[in-house]
Amino acid sequence: MLLRFRTANVRSLREEQELSFVVPQGEESDAARALELSDGKSLQVFPVLGVFGANASGKSNVITALKKMREAVLSSYGPWTSYTGIPDRQPFGLDPKAAAESTFYEADFVLDDGVRWTYGFELGDKRVESEWLHAYPKGRRQVWLDRDASRQSAYEFPGERVQDRARLARTTRANALLVSRAASDNHPQLSKIYDWFRSNLWDITPETELRQREAYTAEKLLDEATRDRVQELLRAADLGIQGAEVVRRSGDNAPTVKLLHGGTGDEPVAFDWANESFGTRSWFALIGPLLLALDSGAVLLIDELDASLHPRFAAEVVRLFQAPWSNAKQAQLLFTSHDASLLKTPRGGRSLDPGQIWLTEKDKGGATELYPLSDVDPGPDEDLADSYLAGAFGGVPNVSQGQIGRKVLTVLTGEAERS
Template identity: 30%
Template sequence: MAPHERCRGAVFRTHMKNFSQEGLWIHFSRWSVSMLLDFTVSNHQCFATEAGLSFVSPSLRTQTPGAGRTWSDVTSRVAAVFGPNASGKSTILSAVGLLGRAIAEPGTRLHWPYAAAAAAQTPTAYDVDFTVDEVRYHYELEAMAWGIRRESLHSCPRGTRRRLFVREQTGPEAPIVVRAGSSLKGPTAEVRRLVTPGDLLLAVAARYRHDALQPIARGLRTGASTSVVGRSDDDQQVRLQWLMSRMIEDPQRWNGIVDVLAHVADLGVASVRVEEKQVPQKILERMRAVLAAGSGDDPAEIPADAIAPVARSLVFTHSGPAGESFELPLGSQSDGTVAWLAAAAPAVDVLRRGGLLVVDELDASLHPALSSALVTMFKDRDVNPRGAQLLFSSHDTALLGNAPSRLLGRDEVWFCEKDDAGASELVPLSAYATRRGDNEQKRYLTGRFGALPRVDLSGLLGIVSDPDGAE
C-alpha cells in the first residue's frame, strides 16, 4: 500500500478497530461474499455498441485464482469513470444498477435501445461475471421490447465451466424453453411455470426460494448494485432518511459510525443525533388529503414512510470558540457536510457487509480530500477486509494525479466520451501507453486520452460585445 493511502486511512482504520473491540462493528461472517468481476452492456441508451468495465487484474490468466489466492487478491476494489458532461458516465453506472434491480424485481424493463431506429429491433444485451463465496458465475441476457429473448447462467467452481440453465424465447408468442444443467438441483420446473416473457428466470427463482439459484441471485443482486448513490437532492434526502432509520433502529452502532464519519472529515461536528418530533395535526390532515386525492380513498392511517421525512431530522452538535457546545439543525449545515454523510454512510454499510457501491459524481459538493478518503476507504485492506467494491464517476482529476502519490492504478480508470456520430464509448486507461511515474492527471487534461469537453466560446463573442442587444 502506498504511504499516502496508509496516512489517509489511518484515522478511519483506528476508529473501525475500536468499533470492533467495543462490539459496535458487525461480525463479518454474517453475510456471504459477492464480487463483481466484469460488466458489459450493449445497445443501451447512448451506447450503440459494447461498453464494459472490469475489476479483474490483468495478471489473472485463468478462470479462477491460483492455489492459495482468493478473488480479493486478483481484483481491484475500485473502478473510476471520467469524462465530460453528457458523455455517458451516468448511463453505464445506471446500467449496473438496472440489472441489480431487475434481479430484485421481476418484470423490470431491460430493453433500452440506442436512439437509431434499427437499434429498437435488436436486443439490449448484458454480460456479467461475478462471484459468490469464491465461486465464479457467468450470467448473460438479451432483452427485447416484448421481454427476455435469452438468459443463461454458468458456474466455474474449479476452473471448469458448467451450465446451470439456458432460457430462450424466439418471440412474444413463442413458448419459453428452459434447459437446466445436470448440476442444477432444485424446483426448476416449478419456477419455469411461473416465468412470463418479461421476467428474468433468475429473479423468479429468487422469489420462489429455489435451493440453488436463490443464493446466486442474491449474490448477483448484491454484486451488481448494492447501493446506487445519485447526485440529485431527492436521492440525497432518501439516503439521509435511510441513515436516520439506521440510527434509530441500532443507535449503539450507527450513532458511533456517524460521529466517526464527522470526525474523519473534520467537519467541526462533535456529534450527530436524530430528533423525532410530533407532527402537527394540520400537517397530518394535509397529508391525508393529498393521499386521498391520489388514491380516491380517505386513508385511516398515514404510512410511516410518509410521516418519517416530516417527523425526523438530524441535529448536529458543534463546539464554540470557548469550548461551549451548541446544536444546529440539518438546514444550517454546509452542502459539503450533508453530501459527505449522504455518501459516506452508504459506503460504510457496504464495507460492513461486502458488495458494490455505485456513486454517480463522487466529487459532488465534496472537497478533493474527502473524495480521496472515500476511495481510500475501499482500497485500505484494514478498513475493507471483505473486499467491498466502489464504482464511481467523477470530474475530480486530482484523483488521477501523483500528489502526494498515485491513488488510482491504470487498471482502475476508464474514460467515457462520444464519437463523431454521437454514440458513447468507454475506453480503459490501460489501452494507452503509460509509464511508471506518468502524471495521468496532466496527460488527461492535455488531451492525451480524449474524453474532454470541447469548449468553444466564440459563439458568445457577438452576444457580449453587442451593447444594443442587452436588455
C-alpha cells in the same frame, strides 16, 4: 465480488462495452485484493473503479446499465406482470436500427463460497430473448441454463443440474427472467443468484434522496455498533464538527440531528439542521450508506461523486474502500466523476492505478466507448491528472481555451449588427 460487467444497446452504449474490476495482466497494484476462488486459484481484484469523461460522454449510462440489469432481475417476475412486454428498455436512440435489436447485459461475480458465476440476458421490446447462467466451481464452465426464445423449446438445462426445471420453464412468462421466477419460490439453487443482485449494485446520487439518506445516517448514530464510526467520519472531514446530538421524538418519522461545532468557547455549539451547509449535509447523508456497504461487502455505485462533495470528501470515500483496515469485507465502489484531482494524492502520488481509471468518449455516431487507462499505457512516473486534463488519454471535452467565449461573442456581434 463483481468481476466484470458487459452491456450493449442501452442509452448511449450502442456496441458491447465491458467494465472490469480484475487487475489487468502485468499491472502491479497495492490496492488490489486477492480473491480466493473455489478451484484453489486466486484473482487480483480492484476494490474501486472510477469512470471519468466529458459531459454527456456516457459516464452515467454505465451506472444506469448496471442499475437496469439489477432492476430487471428484481422486478421481472412481480412488478412486470402488468406489462405486456419489457418496460422502459431505452435502447440506443441515435440509430433507428437499434430499437429492433435486443438489449444485452452480463455480469461475472463471485459468491461467498468462492464460486464464480456468469449470468446474462437479452431483452427485446416484448420478451426475454435469451438468458444464460454458467458456474465455474472447479475452474471449468458448467452451463446451468440456456434460454433462447427463438427455439421451439426455449429452455435447455445441460447437465440437468437445476432442480424443478420443468416447472420453472413452464411457469416463467415470456417477459420474465427465469432466475426471478425461481427466487419467488425460494429456489434452493437459483435464489443465491437473485440474492446477489438484491444485495449489490446499490445506487447513490449525492444530490438525490438526500432526506432518506440523512435519516438513515441518523439511525446509525442511534446504533451503538456504528455510532463511533459515524462521529469519527464527521470529525475526520475537517468540518469543525466535534460530535452530534440525535433525538427521536414520539411520532417523528426520523430522528432529529444537531451537529456540534467547535467555537471560541469551551463548549461546542449545536446547529439546527436547516442551518448546515449543503456540503456538510451531503457528506452526512453519504456516511450511513458507505458504512452499510463496507459492513456487508456490497458493490456501491455513486454517480457524480464530486457533484455535491468537496474533493477532499470524495477522496475520503475512495480511501475508505481502498484501505484494507476500513474495508475488511471486500466491498467495492464504482463511481463517476469529472474531478481530475481524484487521480492523485495531495503529495502528488497516484490515488488510483491505471487499471482503476476508466474513460468514456463518444464516437462520430454518438455512441459511447468505454476503456481503461491501462490500455493507453501511461508512463510509470507520469502525472495522470495533468496528462488527463491535457487530453493525452482522451475522455475530456474537445474545446480549446476561449473557444466557447469566442463563439458567444460572435453570436452577440452578429445579433447586434442585424438590429
